[in-house]
Structure formats: C-alpha cells, structure tokens
Amino acid sequence: MENRLCKLLGIEYPVIQGGMAWVATAELAAAVSNGGGLGLIAAGGAPADVVREQIKKCRELTDKPFGVNVMLMSPFSEEVMQVVIEEKPAVVATGAGNPGKYMEALKAAGIKVLPVIASVAMAQKMEKMGADAIIAEGTEAGGHIGEITTMCLVPQVVDAVSVPVVAAGGIADARGAVAAFALGADGIQVGTRFICSDECIAHENYKNAVLKAKDRDAVVTGRSTGAPVRALKNKLTREYQRLEKENAPFEEIEQLGVGGLRRAFAEGDVQMGSLMAGQSAAMVHKIEPCADIIRSYFKNIDDILGGIKTKMEV
Numbered sequence: 001m002e003n004r005l006c007k008l009l010g011i012e013y014p015v016i017q018g019g020m021a022w023v024a025t026a027e028l029a030a031a032v033s034n035g036g037g038l039g040l041i042a043a044g045g046a047p048a049d050v051v052r053e054q055i056k057k058c059r060e061l062t063d064k065p066f067g068v069n070v071m072l073m074s075p076f077s078e079e080v081m082q083v084v085i086e087e088k089p090a091v092v093a094t095g096a097g098n099p100g101k102y103m104e105a106l107k108a109a110g111i112k113v114l115p116v117i118a119s120v121a122m123a124q125k126m127e128k129m130g131a132d133a134i135i136a137e138g139t140e141a142g143g144h145i146g147e148i149t150t151m152c153l154v155p156q157v158v159d160a161v162s163v164p165v166v167a168a169g170g171i172a173d174a175r176g177a178v179a180a181f182a183l184g185a186d187g188i189q190v191g192t193r194f195i196c197s198d199e200c201i202a203h204e205n206y207k208n209a210v211l212k213a214k215d216r217d218a219v220v221t222g223r224s225t226g227a228p229v230r231a232l233k234n235k236l237t238r239e240y241q242r243l244e245k246e247n248a249p250f251e252e253i254e255q256l257g258v259g260g261l262r263r264a265f266a267e268g269d270v271q272m273g274s275l276m277a278g279q280s281a282a283m284v285h286k287i288e289p290c291a292d293i294i295r296s297y298f299k300n301i302d303d304i305l306g307g308i309k310t311k312m313e314v
C-alpha cells in the first residue's frame with residue numbers, strides 16, 4: 001500500500017466505485033470492496049431507513065472498508081446524513097452539492113469525507129473544510145455532470161489542492177487509468193463499467209444497453225433546467241430534448257424524468273427509463289466479476305508505459 005489514497009482508505013487498489021443511484025446497492029459495494037477497491041452504497045433518492053438497511057447488509061457481505069455516496073439534491077439528504085453519522089461507514093462521498101454543513105459531524109464520527117466536485121473552486125473549498133480527498137469528476141461521467149472534461153479538470157484540481165485527488169469520468173480501462181495517474185491523480189473512480197459486473201443487480205436490459213452503446217450514445221439532457229444529466233440515448237432523452245427545444249415549462253420537463261431511474265434499473269424499461277451512463281459505455285464490452293474489473297485497470301501497465309516512452313522519445 002504505497003499509494004497514499006490506498007493508505008488513507010485502507011484499500012488494495014486505488015479504485016473507488018462511483019455512487020450510482022439504484023445500481024450501487026450493498027451487493028455491488030461489497031463486491032468492489034471484497035475485490036480490493038472501495039465500494040460505495042449510493043443513497044440516491046432513497047429514504048434514510050433504506051440506506052441504514054443497505055449499510056447493515058453491506059457489513060454482512062464484507063469485512064473490508066466501504067462507503068456511502070450521499071446525493072445532496074435528494075429530499076432525504078439530511079436524514080440520510082444522520083443515519084450515516086450513526087452507522088459510521090469508513091467513507092462518505094457526496095455528489096450534486098456542497099456537503100460543508102455536514103463536514104464537522106462526519107469528521108467527528110471518524111468518517112473520511114470525499115466530495116465529488118466538478119470545478120477547481122469547489123475542490124479548494126472542500127479541502128479548506130476538511131475533505132480527506134477530492135473526487136474530480138469530468139463531464140464524460142454519467143448522471144448529473146459538470147462542464148469540464150476529466151482531461152482538463154484533474155490536473156487543475158491536482159495543482160490546486162494538497163489532499164489526494166481521484167479522477168472520475170471516462171476511465172474505462174488501463175489506458176485511462178495510466179492517463180489519470182499521468183495527470184497527477186492518486187486514484188480513479190469507476191462507475192459505468194461496474195454496471196456491467198456480475199454482482200450489479202441492475203436489470204439485464206440496462207446492462208445490455210450499456211454493452212451495445214457506441215461513442216455518441218451517452219447524451220446530455222437537462223442543460224436548460226440547470227441539472228444536466230448524461231444517459232444513453234432513447235425515447236426518453238429524445239422527448240426531453242424536444243421539450244427543451246420547445247422551451248416547454250420547467251415542470252413539464254421535470255415531470256418527464258420522474259421515476260426514470262426506477263424504470264431503467266428495476267423494470268428494464270430501455271425506452272422510457274433513464275439509462276444513466278458515462279461516455280465510457282462504448283468501451284464496456286463484457287459482464288464480469290468486480291474483482292476482475294478492478295484488476296484490469298492495473299494490467300499491462302509496463303507495456304502501456306513502454307509504448308508511451310517509445311512514442312515520446314523525440
């Protein structure tokens with residue numbers, strides 16, 4: 001465990017699983033942690049008692065450290081935070097907002113806090129407030145996204161903070177991992193590829209949609225409402241884009257997305273479900289165990305680095 005992120009989190013591989021609502025259940029989180037990475041239960045929009053059950057279930061499935069991703073736009077985020085502070089998972093990652101008001105209580109409970117951010121200013125703010133590491137998520141990621149690419153965001157965040165930085169968004173294989181570490185990251189966050197794992201309980205239609213995705217299939221909707229979301233192109237995203245183009249009322253656009261995640265992940269509705277996924281979906285080719293996915297990011301590193309050296313020796 002030479003890597004400082006591994007040391008901080010007590011893990012074997014510097015891989016954090018993305019906090020994907022409905023997808024990142026106790027089963028997935030435990031499988032990632034058992035495979036040597038850091039698994040996260042995604043609280044998403046779930047009520048606090050569901051999150052507590054998931055934490056308890058994860059404890060039954062693994063002795064390794066795991067975390068909870070708290071989505072701060074959730075109407076239940078306050079109660080979820082209280083449950084998390086009581087249950088004390090090793091890590092809390094946050095998304096879609098500023099976790100500042102919870103920082104003191106989380107730290108007092110001995111929980112490591114890793115905010116997901118999409119800008120340099122937010123990374124600096126989070127470091128000042130006591131974040132243990134920063135997850136810098138580029139716009140290639142799935143779900144709710146920022147504007148800056150991983151390629152541009154990660155080195156700027158690395159230069160702006162001293163805590164470990166985890167690169168997120170678009171990292172689908174060992175080449176992506178090497179690129180992330182070249183940009184100065186201490187670790188990687190992987191979301192989309194874990195959807196296509198044996199242990200992920202998402203509907204098989206959803207997994208198949210990721211496997212079939214091509215380079216331009218992970219599209220963004222919701223820019224006009226201020227909450228851009230990347231998901232696989234389908235009837236729902238086309239409807240969304242049509243309403244946005246027509247400047248339809250905010251409520252009408254919002255209504256379209258209600259229940260979209262459940263339709264996709266639980267019911268396998270690939271037409272009207274919200275198939276959140278990152279641009280890396282096009283690079284996911286098979287369903288395999290989480291442990292194999294984690295290891296794949298660290299295979300043939302010498303060949304990749306050798307190739308780089310050859311090309312760059314001018």
Ligand code: TUI
Pocket residue numbers: 021044071073094095096097098116117118122137142143144145146227229276
């Ligand atoms: O949070 C995510 N990805 C998500 S959340 C989610 S659930 C959802 N469902 C429907 C509509 C919208 C969301 C699905 N995917 N990623 C982490 C992330 N956080 N990306 C960007 C941010 C972020 C944005 C603004 C972090 C901080 C922030 O700060 C705003 C502020 O308060 O200044």
